[in-house]
Each structure stands twice: as structure tokens, then as C-alpha cells.
Amino acid sequence: MMAWVRTVSLMLWALTANSVANEHMERALMLMAETPLIDGHNDLPWQMRSLFNNQLSMVDLYTLNSTHTNIPKIKQGRLAAQFWAAYVECDTQYKDSVRQTLEQIDVIHRMCEQYPEDFQFAASSQDIRDAFDQNKTACLIGVEGGHSIDSSLGTLRTMYQLGVRYLTLTHSCNTPWADNWLVDTGSEPEVHNGLSDFGKQVIWEMNRLGMLVDLSHVTEKVMKQVLEISKAPVIFSHSSAYGICAHKRNVPDEVLLEVKNKNGIVMVNFYNDYVTCKEDASIDDVANHFDYIKKVAGSSIIGFGGDYDGVPRVPTGLEDVSKYPDLVALLLKRGWNDDEIKDALGRNLLRVFGEVERVRDSLKATKPDDKPIPLKEVQNPCRTDYGYPNDRSSACTQSLYPLVLVLTLLNKLL
Template sequence: MDRALQLMSETPLIDGHNDLPWQMRERFNNQLSKVDLNTFNGTHTNIPKIKDGRLGAQFWSAYVPCDSQYKDAVRQTFEQIDVVHRMCQKYPETFMFASSSQDILDAFRQKKTASLIGVEGGHSIDSSLGTLRTMYQLGVRYLTLTHSCNTPWADNWLVDTESETSQHNGLSPFGKQVIKELNRLGMLIDLAHVPVKVMEQVLEMSQAPVIFSHSSAYEICKHKRNVPDDILRKVKEKQGIVMVNFANDYVTCSYTANVADVANHFDHIKKIGGADIVGFGGDYDGVPRLPEGLEDVSKVPNLVAELLRRNWSDAEVKAALGGNLLRVLKETERVRDRLIGTDPDDDPIPYAQVENPCRTSYGYDVPNQAALHPLTAATLLLTVSSQVFITLSHE
């Protein structure tokens, strides 16, 4: 453990996925004024646990459920982005907002937790590249292409369980536009929650390395949220990263698990793809059950010590802690800089692919059935009637 803590003092532990912002919505309706993260102990994550766990950098999840798709997903996602910014403002001694690889290193030198944002679910952009670009401007640095529902442009992981039907054979043509725009922006592409077909398509076409922000090894636990060996090999070729999920369901495919079970996933990913493609993606505050010895964020050093007991070298542990993610992010930034002269993609998704009662068609060459809101029509009718009444009265 002493050696583990020493290594964690030299290299930032960068975790790929934490759902504390969603807990703030569910428990407090995003009213941070009603909670003190220094003392609140009802979540896997609070400030004392972060300190004990030596958390160097965290991708906080801006997540909204699939039932918000076609409704208010964009608004709710912006509110979750706002929560992360406000967390950093409320606790500046603990958190430093980060949007680049250099920011992570700067925060680590200042002994603060670098706070990055990942949007978990393509439904959050409502099939809009403009929305995606706006989220990047607000600091979002990865997009999980789907959560647990198909979008109008990508299939989700449930397709591989056959509980949902493929709508796009992976990515639609617009989905491929999204991948190119993510590369151009310098936003990480997160393949957690997508089916194997999408994994293969993205690994083939992306110019930048990809991440799995919170997924484990399928060979160890045959859950469709996990990553098969042939994909691990392609991740190695692409120099990406698989950040191991700690949730029992993805670790042992059963109700219980322990630290050794999680380390088995690290060992397997290292065996197939090398220590350079593995990282930490705890999924704290997003799952109901966690392994014995990894019950909250403070316990992560237990896993680092377990890897050392398994003869992982100092260099391998440092790579898994944060070196790998930093490399992936830096390369994604280099791809962005190389594409800096490329114009933003402003070709919208075909209207027929997104038409629904909650969407207007402004800008498209189709009749806009919702051009006049019923309430507006009623108000207009009332106004005209009033004017007629006034005119007749004066006569």
C-alpha cells in the first residue's frame, strides 16, 4: 500500500466515469446550495473520500436518461454540465475545472482534482452537430455515443443482447458525420454502451484514439457492456484505452465481487492489449453494487496495491493510473490541431430521420406543422375578437 500511495503521488489517478452530478439531480434537483460535499455521506463520492482515494482527475458524467430523448434531453444535459462547473466554483480548494491534458497536469501540481466533463449518451445532442459544438465550447471532452437506447443515428449496446432491434446497422450516415466532427473538435469518442458493430466502425474510421470510459473485459464477464478480445486488439492498434468498470454486474456477472475480481480484468486487458490500453473507470454513483474493498472512491488505492501484488511494474501502474489517458487525450488534441483548417460540418440530419411531435422543421424544405403553437393561435383569436368587440362598441 505504501508503494501504491507513492505512485499515486507521482502520477494522477484519472477516472473515466463518475455519476455524482446525476446524484445531485436525483437527490437535490441540482440545488448545490442544499448539500455540502465536505460532509454529505450518502454517495460513493464526497470530498473526504476523494482525498483518501487520491483522485487526481475525474471525468464527471453529464447524464440524462433515455426517456428524455425527443423531449428535453438537451436542456437537462446543459443543466448537468452546469452542475460540474458549479461544483468547481463552490469547492475551488478541491476541484479545478479542466478541458485539456495540460489542465490535468496543472491541477495535479496544485494538488486539486482536475474536473472534466463527459456527456453520456448521444441522445443528449438531439442529432445536432451545432449542439455538439456548443457542448465542446462548454468544456465537454467526451461523448458516449449511446446510452441504453438507439438514437436516430446510432445503435446502442442492447442490440447485441437482441432485446432491441438494430435500426442503423451500427452507425447511420449522419452517425459517421458525428464521428468526423468529434475528431475535428478534439472530443474523445467513448464506446462504452455501444454494440460491437459500432465499436468496429468507429475503430476503423476515427483518426484519433478511442476510449471506453467504463467497460470491462468480456472474456472475464460475458456481459454485452464489456469489450471482446478482438476489439481489445483493435484498441491496441488504435492506441486507445479501456477504463475498467467496477460494477459487480460487469466484473463477475453476479451480485458480489471483490478487489481481486476487478484486478482480473486489468490482468486480462494487459494480456491481450498490453498495459498501455488499460485504465480506471469506476462508475461510482452510477451503479447499485460495488466490489468488497472498492465500496467508494476512497478505496481505489486497494486496487492499485493489488496490481502491485500481481507484479505489475511501477511503469505499468503509472500508465494505468493516468499515463494512458493522458496519451490518448494528447493525441486527440493533436488530431484536432491538424484539422484546424477544416470547416465545421453544417449538413443537418435528414428531417425524416428525426421527425416527431416534439420537433419543428424550421430550415428544412418541408411544411412545418408546428409553425403556430395552439396556445399562440388561441391568443391570436382572442386578440382579434377583442379588437372586433372594441370596434363595434365604438360604433
């Protein structure tokens, strides 16, 4: 008799738990139907480069299954807007970083154009809303790494004209004007004490253009400097909470508070190593970061920055982009109210984006900054120097002249 009672009790408990879980999921899907889910960082364009050399004719995003992201998964995940990363490796710096970045910008445009029933290109906060109203995923571009502009404000402006709406100031290498996060680990030397003077020019020009400043991948010193000097709110497109996982790619508490003071946003990264500081993580571990950031600085600075297709490990329960509703349902289970969920889904990013646009409009009468970076800060064998004083035609020619002279003399001796 007692065994039968226990069996019935367990069945009733299971039915009740399942009913509650279904209620959370139904609520999550309803909120996601009302507010666009905007993700700050996805590296599918890099997968197009590494797997197909950007030959989209070889790819079908309806059937591609080797990536975290495809169109059926996007639809299942209710992903309303995505910042696609135009990323190129650090070893392109001082070589062909601009060309390769332009190719990534191009592949994002082509990817969006190839699937017009599902994607709609977006370059403004209003564009995101318009795409959501049409039940399409808004495609936005973020350039991941300051090395991609080759220390050129003209290149920065050109990329903005091509639709780029954020620049991550560094990736995992110092640029000639900013220090990257590896400096804080001690594995790379500090070069600029954070930002150089030209680095500050980059920030001000981004403010003038209306380009979001992304502080993922920079040193803590750069975070604080930019938060102090930027006229517009900043973003962390794919970083998590240092208070949960003490990884230098994450955001310390005092910076979280400063982000709140400046009305910015931290978009939580799902990479296991940044979630738990270990190779293993779960959806609950990611939710811990959302809870922690909300506790420290409030729901007004939180967003989603999954980093899908840019990392080798993602948490159990968040295996691909189809799983966003599961995370939203979990946050509801943990006591998040509807307004807090809507903030994190997209209202925070739309607010930040709108304020960046407002700052841009307020600076409309300000002329573009045309002061170049000092030659000594960028001179290298692969860079010409037309326009700088003394009208030297090529830093490469000067740098290689001693080698040429030595080879000539050796040739004569042999």
C-alpha cells in the same frame, strides 16, 4: 511445546504478510503521488439531480455520506482527475434532453466552482497536469449518451465550448444515428446497422473538435466501425473485459486488440454485474479484469473507470472512491511493475487525450460540418422542422392535424 511453536510461527507469518502488504501500499501511494490517477466515469452529478434537484445549496461535499463520492473520500483515494458524467435518462430523448444535459453540465461547473481549494476545472490534457501540480482534483465533463445532442452537430459544438470533452455515443437506447448495446442482447432491434451516415458525421466532427469518442454502451458493430473511421484514438470510459464476464457492456478480445492498434484506452468498470456477471464481486475480481486486459492487449490500453454513484452494487474492497489505493496495491502484489501502474493510473489517458488534441490541431483548417441529419430520420411530434425543404413550420402540427380533425368532428357530433 509444539503448540507454542505453531503460535510463534503464525505470528511471524502474520507480521511478514502485514509488512509485505504495507510495502505494496506505500509503493502504491508513492506512484500515485508521481502520476495522476484519472478516472473515466463518475455519476455524482446525477446524484445531485436525483437527490437535490441540482440545488447545491443543500449539499456539503465534505460531509455528504449517502454517495460513493465526497471530498474526503476523493482525497483518501488520491483521485487526481475525474470525468464527471453529464447524464440524463433515455426517456428525455425527443423531449428535453438538451435542456436537462445543459443543466448537468451547469451543475458540474458549479460543483467545481463551489470547492476551489479542492477542485479545478479542466478542459485539456495540460489542465489535468496543472491541477495535479497544484494538488487539486481536475474536474472534466463527459456527456453520457448521444441522445443528449438531439441529433445536432451545432449542439455538439456548443457542448464542447462549454467544456465537454467526451461524448458516449449511446446510453441504453438507440439514437436516430447509432445503435446501443442492448441491440447485441436481442432485447432491442438493430436500426442503423451500427452507425448511420449521420453517425459517421458525428465521429468526424468530434475528431475535428478534439472531443474524445467514448464507446461504452454501444454495440460491438459500432465499436468496430468507429475504430475504423476515427482519425483519433477512442476511449471506453467505463467498460470491462468480455473475456472475464460475458456481458454485452464489456469489450471483446478482438476489440481490445483493435483498441491497442489504434492507441486507445479501456477504463475498467467496477460495477459487480460487469465484473463477475453476478451481484457479488470483490476487489480481486476487478484486478482480474486489469490482468486480463494487460495479457490480451498490454498495459498501454488500461485505465480506471469506476462508475461510482451510477451503479447499485460495487465490489467488496472497493466500496467508494477512497479505495483506489487498495486496488493499486493489489496490482503491485500481483506483479505489475511501476511503469505499468503509471500507465493505468493516468499516462494512458493523457496520451490518448493528447493525441485527440493533436488530431484536432491538424484539422484546424477544416470547416465545421453543417449538413443536418435528414428530416425523415428525426421527424416526430415534438420536433419542429424550420430550415428543411418546403419550409414546414412544425412536424408536431402536421402529426397532430389528423387528431385535431377527428376531435373537431366528434365535437360536432356530440
